[in-house]
Amino acid sequence: MICKPTHPIVVLGAGGQLGQEICKNLQSRALPFTRLALDITNRFTVLRQLRDLPASAVINAAAYTQVDFAEVDPDICYSVNAQAIYHLVEACRLLKCPLVQLSTDFVFGGDRTRQSPYSEDDLPKPLSVYGRSKLAGEQIAATWPAHFIIRTCGLYGGLSANAEAPSFAKTMLELAENHLSLRVVADQRCTPSYVPHIAQAILKLIQTEAYGTYHITNAGSTTWYEFASTIFQRQGLGVSVIPISSADWGAAAARPHYSVLSCSKYASVCGAPLPSWELALKEYLDYRNSI
Numbered sequence: 001m002i003c004k005p006t007h008p009i010v011v012l013g014a015g016g017q018l019g020q021e022i023c024k025n026l027q028s029r030a031l032p033f034t035r036l037a038l039d040i041t042n043r044f045t046v047l048r049q050l051r052d053l054p055a056s057a058v059i060n061a062a063a064y065t066q067v068d069f070a071e072v073d074p075d076i077c078y079s080v081n082a083q084a085i086y087h088l089v090e091a092c093r094l095l096k097c098p099l100v101q102l103s104t105d106f107v108f109g110g111d112r113t114r115q116s117p118y119s120e121d122d123l124p125k126p127l128s129v130y131g132r133s134k135l136a137g138e139q140i141a142a143t144w145p146a147h148f149i150i151r152t153c154g155l156y157g158g159l160s161a162n163a164e165a166p167s168f169a170k171t172m173l174e175l176a177e178n179h180l181s182l183r184v185v186a187d188q189r190c191t192p193s194y195v196p197h198i199a200q201a202i203l204k205l206i207q208t209e210a211y212g213t214y215h216i217t218n219a220g221s222t223t224w225y226e227f228a229s230t231i232f233q234r235q236g237l238g239v240s241v242i243p244i245s246s247a248d249w250g251a252a253a254a255r256p257h258y259s260v261l262s263c264s265k266y267a268s269v270c271g272a273p274l275p276s277w278e279l280a281l282k283e284y285l286d287y288r289n290s291i
């Protein structure tokens with residue numbers, strides 16, 4: 001069951017920030033489905049639309065990603081992030097092709113003393129409805145042996161409806177236009193990751209038959225406070241960034257204080273790690289400044 005570099009690939013959630021970037025990389029090989037074209041929670045539609053396609057893989061970039069709203073509406077979050085994956089497993093079984101299921105660093109966080117990067121073998125312990133729903137989705141995807149479960153983190157720099165997708169980085173740059181100071185959490189350490197790098201890494205990995213769970217992020221780690229400060233410093237913006245705690249920010253969903261992912265398994269299968277978050281951020285800002 002090899003995903004040959006010339007064969008078409010189904011991309012679900014093709015209107016999302018990662019889905020769009022994957023389709024851009026695949027060019028004519030993409031068989032893209034936006035939510036409007038295919039609602040993954042509808043088993044009948046999934047099987048009818050996918051069963052006869054000449055697909056060599058199904059990449060599921062569709063998800064419910066509103067972490068705070070998920071706390072008040074867990075049913076819709078679970079139906080997209082978990083229940084729907086049963087339908088995708090069924091479709092991949094019919095198509096005899098691998099399932100590529102995107103997941104998140106938010107499957108971790110419950111270990112509050114953690115201070116070293118999580119490997120794929122570490123026991124997940126989510127803190128939020130979103131994190132638990134994504135973990136459930138992983139477990140369902142893993143019932144199909146030909147699976148790639150890919151955990152990533154803090155995506156930015158992708159497109160949505162042909163404009164830049166909402167992300168922490170974009171929000172910071174927009175807020176800087178009319179704020180002299182911003183309060184940003186300084187007690188969540190993770191690795192914000194640049195969508196073009198993640199999309200390319202996924203497409204490289206799935207050309208192998210090394211099925212399993214992988215962590216794929218840019219290298220290194222930072223806090224949102226440091227990330228925002230670096231953005232403003234690099235852009236020469238005089239915004240003062242005030243470090244605050246997650247409790248001060250007061251979001252509905254709890255976030256991990258530490259969710260850095262070790263990506264050494266990806267590097268050993270694909271030959272090299274991704275660039276550091278600092279280099280990725282430079283690439284993003286250079287691109288943004290050039291348009």
Ligand SMILES: NC(=O)C1=CN([C@@H]2O[C@H](COP(=O)(O)OP(=O)(O)OC[C@H]3O[C@@H](n4cnc5c(N)ncnc54)[C@H](OP(=O)(O)O)[C@@H]3O)[C@@H](O)[C@H]2O)C=CC1
Nearest residue numbers: 013015016017018035039040062063102104152153154155
């Ligand atoms: N964003 C991030 O920082 C991170 C994301 N991830 C994971 O990466 C993956 C991609 O995330 P990202 O691109 O940022 O997410 P987006 O929210 O940008 O895109 C998700 C897409 O899924 C679509 N979708 C939602 N519900 C359904 C449904 N029932 N059927 C079909 N499509 C649906 C959405 O459509 P619509 O817009 O119409 O609702 C949207 O286009 C997800 O699995 C996410 O959990 C992991 C770590 C970090």
Ligand SMILES: Cc1cn([C@H]2C[C@H](O)[C@@H](COP(=O)(O)OP(=O)(O)O[C@H]3O[C@@H](C)C(=O)[C@@H](O)[C@H]3O)O2)c(=O)[nH]c1=O
Nearest residue numbers: 065067104105153154155167168171183184185224249
């Ligand atoms: C806008 C803003 C956010 N924040 C905080 C809130 C939050 O804790 C942190 C990041 O905010 P965001 O809302 O961008 O991201 P958040 O929803 O925490 O991001 C997550 O998205 C999901 C889908 C994932 O899977 C994760 O990997 C993760 O990146 O920054 C501030 O402290 N100050 C601000 O001005």
